[in-house]
Amino acid sequence: MKTILKMLFVSSAxxxxxxxxxxxxxxxxxxxxxxxxxxTKNQGQAFIEDDxxxxxxLQIAIGSPDHTTLVAAVQAAGLENSLVNAGPLMVFxxxxxxxxxxPPGTVEExxxxxxxxxxxxxxxxxxxxxxxSKDFLKxxxxxGQASGExxxxxxxxxxxxxxxxxxxxxxxxxxxxxxxxxKVILPAN
Amino acid sequence: MKKSxxxxxxxxxxxxxxxxNNGNDRKSGKGQGGLATNAAERVYVAPGxxxxxxxFMSGGFSGQLSVYGLPSGRMxxxxxxxxxxxxxxxxxxEETKPMLNTSYGFVPWDDSHHPDISQTNGELDGRWIFxxxxxxxxxxxxxxxxxATEEIIEIPNSAGNHSSSFITENTEYVVAGTRxxxxxxxxxxxxxxxKGNFKGSLTFISVDQETGRMGIKFQLIMPGFNYxxxxxxxxxxxxxxxxxxxxxxxAHSLLEVNASQNDKDFIAAINWKVIEEYVNNGGGKMVPANxxxxxxxxxxxxxxxxxxxxxxxxxxxxxxxxxxxxxxPKSPHxxxxxxxxxxxxxxxxxxxxxxxxxxxxxxxxxKNKKFDGEAYGIPILNFEDILAGVVKQPGLGPLHTEFDExxxxxxxxxxxxxxxxxKVGTWEVLDRQPVFYSVGHGMIPGGNSRKPFGKYxxxxxxxxxxxxxxxxxxxxxxxQLFDISGDxxxxxxxxxxxxxPHYAAAIPAELIKNNSRKIYKLAExxxxxxxxSDGDTKVVRDGKEVHVYMNxxxxxxxxDNIEGVKVGDKVFFHITNLExxxxxxxxxxxxxxxxxxxxxxxxxxxxxxxxxKQVGVWPFYCTDFCSALHQEMQxxxxxxxxxxxxxxxxxxxxx
Numbered sequence: 001m002k003t004i005l006k007m008l009f010v011s012s013a014x015x016x017x018x019x020x021x022x023x024x025x026x027x028x029x030x031x032x033x034x035x036x037x038x039x040t041k042n043q044g045q046a047f048i049e050d051d052x053x054x055x056x057x058l059q060i061a062i063g064s065p066d067h068t069t070l071v072a073a074v075q076a077a078g079l080e081n082s083l084v085n086a087g088p089l090m091v092f093x094x095x096x097x098x099x100x101x102x103p104p105g106t107v108e109e110x111x112x113x114x115x116x117x118x119x120x121x122x123x124x125x126x127x128x129x130x131x132x133s134k135d136f137l138k139x140x141x142x143x144g145q146a147s148g149e150x151x152x153x154x155x156x157x158x159x160x161x162x163x164x165x166x167x168x169x170x171x172x173x174x175x176x177x178x179x180x181x182x183k184v185i186l187p188a189n
Numbered sequence: 190m191k192k193s194x195x196x197x198x199x200x201x202x203x204x205x206x207x208x209x210n211n212g213n214d215r216k217s218g219k220g221q222g223g224l225a226t227n228a229a230e231r232v233y234v235a236p237g238x239x240x241x242x243x244x245f246m247s248g249g250f251s252g253q254l255s256v257y258g259l260p261s262g263r264m265x266x267x268x269x270x271x272x273x274x275x276x277x278x279x280x281x282x283e284e285t286k287p288m289l290n291t292s293y294g295f296v297p298w299d300d301s302h303h304p305d306i307s308q309t310n311g312e313l314d315g316r317w318i319f320x321x322x323x324x325x326x327x328x329x330x331x332x333x334x335x336x337a338t339e340e341i342i343e344i345p346n347s348a349g350n351h352s353s354s355f356i357t358e359n360t361e362y363v364v365a366g367t368r369x370x371x372x373x374x375x376x377x378x379x380x381x382x383x384k385g386n387f388k389g390s391l392t393f394i395s396v397d398q399e400t401g402r403m404g405i406k407f408q409l410i411m412p413g414f415n416y417x418x419x420x421x422x423x424x425x426x427x428x429x430x431x432x433x434x435x436x437x438x439x440a441h442s443l444l445e446v447n448a449s450q451n452d453k454d455f456i457a458a459i460n461w462k463v464i465e466e467y468v469n470n471g472g473g474k475m476v477p478a479n480x481x482x483x484x485x486x487x488x489x490x491x492x493x494x495x496x497x498x499x500x501x502x503x504x505x506x507x508x509x510x511x512x513x514x515x516x517x518p519k520s521p522h523x524x525x526x527x528x529x530x531x532x533x534x535x536x537x538x539x540x541x542x543x544x545x546x547x548x549x550x551x552x553x554x555x556k557n558k559k560f561d562g563e564a565y566g567i568p569i570l571n572f573e574d575i576l577a578g579v580v581k582q583p584g585l586g587p588l589h590t591e592f593d594e595x596x597x598x599x600x601x602x603x604x605x606x607x608x609x610x611x612k613v614g615t616w617e618v619l620d621r622q623p624v625f626y627s628v629g630h631g632m633i634p635g636g637n638s639r640k641p642f643g644k645y646x647x648x649x650x651x652x653x654x655x656x657x658x659x660x661x662x663x664x665x666x667x668x669q670l671f672d673i674s675g676d677x678x679x680x681x682x683x684x685x686x687x688x689x690p691h692y693a694a695a696i697p698a699e700l701i702k703n704n705s706r707k708i709y710k711l712a713e714x715x716x717x718x719x720x721x722s723d724g725d726t727k728v729v730r731d732g733k734e735v736h737v738y739m740n741x742x743x744x745x746x747x748x749d750n751i752e753g754v755k756v757g758d759k760v761f762f763h764i765t766n767l768e769x770x771x772x773x774x775x776x777x778x779x780x781x782x783x784x785x786x787x788x789x790x791x792x793x794x795x796x797x798x799x800x801x802k803q804v805g806v807w808p809f810y811c812t813d814f815c816s817a818l819h820q821e822m823q824x825x826x827x828x829x830x831x832x833x834x835x836x837x838x839x840x841x842x843x844x
Binding site: 048085 | 445446449519539540541542582585586603604605606623625626627651652654655
């Protein structure tokens, strides 16, 4: 009896291993699979090598020493690909100083992985579908942000404020325009 | 000791099992590279085997319709529809030229957008496929036995025929909604008087169930909004049709700003059964119009174009209960109805959320008159009263939604370049996958019908950038095939497409392939210039026109020597392919022809016009490698000076 049992064990063990052997035919996929997970993270239009086209919104932000916080936030929220598509998009880009003006600890808190969605929502509140110069924006009473919320447009003399943030400078991009602003446009929700 | 051995065995087995599980996980891993998974195997269709589905993809600005096999992504054919096709002479031959006739004259190009396969009881039946021409408003019907465009009807009082060509669930109607509102009837007036004066037409074209012939039943003359896309009600909502609108602001300039001012635009809900009854009882107003109706005769192989001079219009205010507006946020683009017919999805392209209306709640709101004002006399239903739910923050820039048979919806997002799967009813996001790049429409075989075949999802992408070998600044668009049979979508394959693929439609191959025509029977060929036998061949002069009654068979033309043609003549080569064997077309090309070749399939007669301008002896030949003696398949035409008195003669095989 015991031998039979043993035999059973052996044969079932063999079966299991045989099944595994079939799997090992694709065994190399262990590495390539993990590799492609990494690829999934770093794939999309944001990661295309292209030094001929006019820089896109993301490239402009990355190239600006005044926007390192914003770039870190975009990366933490995984929004790179949303800034490089055909758009057109307007990005209201708060400066590092604008982020610094938030209550202490806010930025650090938002950059935590568990707050990824919250951070993405706040960042999307800085993006408008469209491509309008500061002057042209004066025609608007409000703009509809990618978050789904509206941001009021106010004109004070020569200055234009969007969602309470003042446009300091504007840089045209291949897929839209970056308006540098002095405040973070916090969503109402 | 024995015990410990047994334990060892157990451990070994357990380890083996664990190893295997890992292996399985790996197999269904998310990697997009073919090698990382068994994706290659799942799209591989071995040589000689057939694909499981036909996919018909709009050719976009090529004006055509392309046919692919799924899952292989192999292109099977490009069907010429709205554009001339030199490859087979469509739009160049005398028989097919009338297909491209319009009230603007001969229009040899269009922008094809949304194919839709005919249905019976809301299920794909594979009889015909319809597609719209966007630029010069037209609807075409392609027969899926012949894989040929058989009919094109022009749409009067329309401009930018975008919200078409979608069909009701028994193919009672194909609709054509205008994207651009225009003065109806057209007239000379200032553009800035658009508001209140321009109108949008929604055209319902009836389809004869035997012949497929189309005829405009009525045009609903609506306020001057932009009517973007549409979808018929299904099952419980059969009898209704839903059209998305944008520019309810009625702006006439800089629409990217001025048409985005209202928080909500509308989905227009049209009870077409009520309007049908109204017009059947004599309702509506017949008004002057001018539009072409072009039909290809299957037996004469000739198209005729008829100009129609009036169209029945209906004012929505004259038919109580026929038209309502459903407020829908932010310039909705795609308008989609789930297979049960209960949910109407507005894909607000500038919205961060997807809005889902309930058909049941809509009927209730109508019954209880829960209105929130009116627009040009058309009642606006109260948004909150008809809302079924909202898919919160699914992505950026929603465009279109398709459905599987398991209660899931798949929405494409242009800006965030992804496909998002969500649950109908709970509105919960289940999965998201990136696409490469910027997807427009998505398509599941039968995914807009009552019976989807939810095995594959095809993303139709606008942009490919670095996805393929570069081909200069003009790059292809692409389709990406996802396996959606599991909980998570899995990218299997991407392949290039022609033109810009807007919408597509796919159907199980079994529903079509056995009906596909192999040859046209010579006995049924009623072409007036057909040369059924060698005894019928001749060359006839009628003033400056010379008609050649020619036939062709492996491997000669009859006649192949023609004399007596003069400079200034207009020579009509009427050529009949006498072959009655599967897949033996012959081509015909003649030097200096100012049009194209002919590709004549077995049993057909086609005509090419040639106007010789130079004296000489000029060859013609077969362009399709038809046989072992294909290179011998040729002939000569002697062209003499205009004042020559050489008589017409023709021959084959004479010294």
